Amino acid sequence: MSEKKESSKIIRLAHGAGGVLQEELINFITKDITLKNVNKGIGVEELDDGATIPLENYDKEIVITADGHTVYPLFFPGGNLGTLSICGTVNDLLMMGAKPLALTSTIIIEEGFKFEVLEKIIKSFNEKAKEANIAIIAGDTKIMPSGSLNEIIIATSGIGIKDKEIKIVDNGLKVGDKIIITGTIGDHGTALMASREGLNISTDLESDLNLLLEINESIKSEIKSNYIHAMKDPTRGGIAGALNDWASKSNVSIYLEEEKIPIKKQVNAICDMLGLDPFNIACEGKALLSVDPAQADIVLKKIKSTQIGKEAEIIGEVKAENPKKVLLKTLVGGTRFVDMPLGEPIPRIC
Amino acid sequence: MEIPGSKILRSKQFTDKIISSINKNIKAINKPVKIMHVCGTHEHTISKYGLRSLIPKEIEIISGPGCPVCVCPAADIDKAIELGKRDDVIITTFGDMIRVPATNLSLAELKAKGADVRIVYGPNDAAKIAKDNPNKEIIFFAIGFETTVPLTGYEIKSNPPSNFSVICAHKLIPAALELLMSIDQLSIDGFISPGHVSTIIGIKPYKLFSNAYHVPNVITGFEPNDVLLAILMLLKQIKNKKFETLNEYSRVVKPEGNIVAQRIISEVFESVSSPWRGIGRILDGGLAIKDQYEKYDADKKFDIKIEKSTDIHPGCSCHLIMTGKLSPNECKLFRKICTPLNPVGPCMVSMEGTCSIYYKYYSE
């Protein structure tokens, strides 16, 4: 089986899909970095949504995120690469409890790409940035020879600011915490999949692509009081990826109740058809929160009062037994594990 | 797109009722009961809904050879690979099939080396590719049980282009049930039979089987309460010493099956003794294309001989998994070397393969 060994040494698509392989790749890339943080802030080792630079003699810290955005197709129901790049950057900042200030963007374009298409993407990019009230303060462009890149990539770095006291981190889950999701899961990935050529699925399903500003705004005081122990937007890898990540970084288990997890009917139907698990499918406008149990109901109520959080639910609880695992009580009352997704979800066409 | 009645079939209240009935019946039976299903989709339902955690531990549900890509012998895949190496050939097949490891390679690995291997929804897509590529030979690698056979048959019957042909690796379920009954140590107390296969073949083949072998059998659907109801219906039979085939899935399965589909099958194919990966040769276990349609039979058209093939690689226990003798976590390679991204055996490939289902839904 020599072929096997050879192929395991190359980078595969699945290395970017938010599963165990991505972890492996990140470790490979970051293991030999010498300086991994500034002023003992959150650094590359935490593998969180971003990093922090605590400012000396000041009660604030700078929050920085980095993100490369690609999407296929470039224009999908509910958004495009431009809006996706802004939402992704802003949401990453928000998920660390920061106020988004500015971003830089590097646009890498394949030779032959149409100006007309670029214009549409840039227009959406700028409009979304305006909506988020985030400044675009620096950028770069590169053109790659035709064939060496698929169309276009946008890489951004987000800059925000937050109180040093606020600690919203992936390893912050505490036993007893309630897990909240701010709305239906799997919309983005499923809408994208359905819009791909060749699958012939007709649906009005749209991506849930959205800025999460409203959510953070609604629970500002709870964030300030550190009642929110962790926040994450479950993009690649879906809620299964995000929750497994939390469970293992916080050394706790998470018990979910399937009945409580909001999923659109179309998402369930399309996923069933394609043999996909909605738990593994990306959201782009949802947040998961791990909340102090005494505050969970009030936090839920506040989130539900926002436009984008109407369908929010408490979907589970943090426990001590079975550490590093995510378990699910199924619709019919059985129990099973929810695994860390392995790689890019591949539709079954069989 | 919702299946009618699916609410009740996933309703916890209904589940609780069935479970309490199951509990009563197993108490009355007063000994352990072993139930086998022969369908990857059933295993998926059982694992996804955590049904094993709901039923009393006296009931063991084991998974039989129910995953179509798993039982396809390596020699057939090797054949597709050999043909796929030719510049003038396009191999087409279902998505799950291309990642199944054969003797040295999988079709996916062949594709990575530059061969033209394409995933299709069905044989009609393959025939379309044949029309669009008149200078190439398009080979449809046909796998699956009675559910997919009519599609292949229909395509062969409807005069596809002459550059279209089929590697026929279709298998038949009832013959496999008979073989399972003859495996000594297994001693199965009841079978759960797959609803979709029955939609095509009807109930009769199963009735013959349950009568001949004195084993109860229930045809059922794929919702969690379908499967639990089937278990209950089996327990009642076991308790009352009955050996019948009952149809839980009557909302879909008609007693006579799908006559049109049956006609297509018998017109185009004949049943033959056929090798099942990991299980061995099964009398009437597979289908071959009749002589009348031999110009679409890739075997005859290309005359490829595979001298030696390896169904089970060293260390892999798929043969024991598929006959219900072992559970995936008893395999030494499970999770350590063998994962869905690096499958050693066929059971780790498709979402209907027992090992890949266990990988996803059961922890170490």
Ligand code: SF4
């Ligand atoms: S875990 Fe892998 S090696 Fe073991 S039986 Fe299953 S497929 Fe074969």
